[in-house]
Amino acid sequence: MAPERLEVGTTLGAGRYEILRPLGAGSQGQTLAAIDLRTGTHVAIKRFNVRGAESWKDVELAEREARVLAQLSHPALPEHLDHFEEDGALYLVMTLIEGDSLAELRRRGELLDTLELLDLLRQMSSVLRYLSQRAPSVVHRDIKPGNIIRRPDGSFALVDFGSVRDHLKPGGSTVVGTFGYMAPEQFQGRALPASDVYGLGATALTMLTGAEPEDQPHQGLAIDVARALERRASDPRVRLLSQMLAPNPEQRVHNLTRALAELARPSSGGDGSERPRAPKARERRPAPRQRKRRNAPPKAPRGSRIARADDDDSAGPPFGATRPGLLLLAGTLLVAGFLLFPMATMLLLLLGSGWWIVSSLFFGGAPKATEADDSETPGASESPPRVRIAPLSDVAPSEEQPSTSRKSRARR
Numbered sequence: 405m406a407p408e409r410l411e412v413g414t415t416l417g418a419g420r421y422e423i424l425r426p427l428g429a430g431s432q433g434q435t436l437a438a439i440d441l442r443t444g445t446h447v448a449i450k451r452f453n454v455r456g457a458e459s460w461k462d463v464e465l466a467e468r469e470a471r472v473l474a475q476l477s478h479p480a481l482p483e484h485l486d487h488f489e490e491d492g493a494l495y496l497v498m499t500l501i502e503g504d505s506l507a508e509l510r511r512r513g514e515l516l517d518t519l520e521l522l523d524l525l526r527q528m529s530s531v532l533r534y535l536s537q538r539a540p541s542v543v544h545r546d547i548k549p550g551n552i553i554r555r556p557d558g559s560f561a562l563v564d565f566g567s568v569r570d571h572l573k574p575g576g577s578t579v580v581g582t583f584g585y586m587a588p589e590q591f592q593g594r595a596l597p598a599s600d601v602y603g604l605g606a607t608a609l610t611m612l613t614g615a616e617p618e619d620q621p622h623q624g625l626a627i628d629v630a631r632a633l634e635r636r637a638s639d640p641r642v643r644l645l646s647q648m649l650a651p652n653p654e655q656r657v658h659n660l661t662r663a664l665a666e667l668a669r670p671s672s673g674g675d676g677s678e679r680p681r682a683p684k685a686r687e688r689r690p691a692p693r694q695r696k697r698r699n700a701p702p703k704a705p706r707g708s709r710i711a712r713a714d715d716d717d718s719a720g721p722p723f724g725a726t727r728p729g730l731l732l733l734a735g736t737l738l739v740a741g742f743l744l745f746p747m748a749t750m751l752l753l754l755l756g757s758g759w760w761i762v763s764s765l766f767f768g769g770a771p772k773a774t775e776a777d778d779s780e781t782p783g784a785s786e787s788p789p790r791v792r793i794a795p796l797s798d799v800a801p802s803e804e805q806p807s808t809s810r811k812s813r814a815r816r
């Protein structure tokens with residue numbers, strides 16, 4: 405009987421594979437890096453201890469993993485190389501994928517930035533499409549950070565087909581998956597291709613925030629992606645992840661490839677061309693009222709949804725729309741003032757002269773202004789000499805006429 409844990413240097417498969425190092429250990433088995441002594445290549449070997457299995461279902465899943473993987477071929481999946489039984493254990497030999505799992509990255513405190521996340525979603529969407537197009541369609545059922553490996557070149561691979569389901573059984577099937585990453589319908593034993601979209605969405609959110617799905621803010625049954633990412637709900641990435649994490653599989657993103665292509669369109673504002681800090685900077689923009697000033701430079705490409713979301717806020721600048729009208733009015737008044745001022749001045753001069761002539765003819769002299777009434781004296785401004793303030797004492801009695809002016813009469 406094979407030991408519980410295999411040591412480095414142990415050989416398997418009738419001496420063909422030599423164990424190099426452990427890759428991971430689950431409750432029912434071990435995954436190891438080994439060298440194929442026949443070819444000299446490095447491989448990954450997954451060992452399932454049949455005798456330690458809790459039920460035949462587990463054994464069936466282990467066998468299914470080898471069978472399904474043998475039928476798959478995709479650059480983001482390990483390639484099935486061999487499988488055999490030895491000393492009461494099942495062994496699956498596959499190509500070794502270099503790199504670290506996302507769970508390992510997260511343990512080290514490394515999260516994904518926006519660009520890496522979009523890469524992850526694009527590459528995984530290609531795998532999910534490939535799996536769903538098999539006949540019958542294949543559902544992975546356990547997409548989570550521990551089952552995605554980031555290669556040194558930055559590409560991603562999906563491993564662990566130990567929970568895979570390759571046919572749809574009426575009446576549901578066994579509940580498998582990992583709590584938090586499992587779509588709600590999986591709890592009813594109803595796994596669909598859309599269930600993998602949910603697992604991928606939850607993985608993406610974990611790798612952006614560092615928090616497990618159950619620790620994310622929720623709204624009802626759904627994860628509140630906008631709050632989790634501290635971004636606006638109108639951000640295209642928030643919308644995409646929210647749709648991937650819709651609790652109802654019918655409302656979930658079905659065609660992830662198309663949704664990502666839509667996100668990459670420049671008008672969506674989510675083409676991933678910005679670094680991860682940029683959206684946060686946009687979030688830190690001033691409050692809407694200040695943001696909406698007409699002269700403020702655009703914060704997002706013209707026509708982008710973000711920009712449209714800003715424009716949509718119908719309040720708008722309170723005076724912006726009437727400013728040109730005010731400018732026009734002011735200009736008109738200025739021009740009119742320039743034209744009217746000389747005319748008014750000439751009119752007043754004429755009136756003043758007329759009054760001078762009339763008063764000279766009928767009263768025999770110009771009226772004299774006094775300190776108290778100079779400002780009200782008709783014609784005071786049109787003829788400066790007449791504005792001179794004359795003390796009453798200066799006025800010779802002989803010159804004073806009984807009816808010089810109504811004003812001087814009032815003073816008296």
Ligand SMILES: Nc1ncnc2c1ncn2[C@@H]1O[C@H](COP(=O)(O)OP(=O)(O)O)[C@@H](O)[C@H]1O
Pocket residue numbers: 427428429430431433435448450482498499500501502504505550551553563564565566
């Ligand atoms: N083909 C592979 N190449 C490299 N590493 C692998 C491969 N398959 C699995 N691993 C690593 O081993 C770990 C455990 O393997 P996995 O198949 O997920 O087992 P389990 O069913 O116990 O979760 C994974 O998290 C991954 O890091």
Ligand SMILES: [Mg+2]
Pocket residue numbers: 550551564
């Ligand atoms: Mg695993």
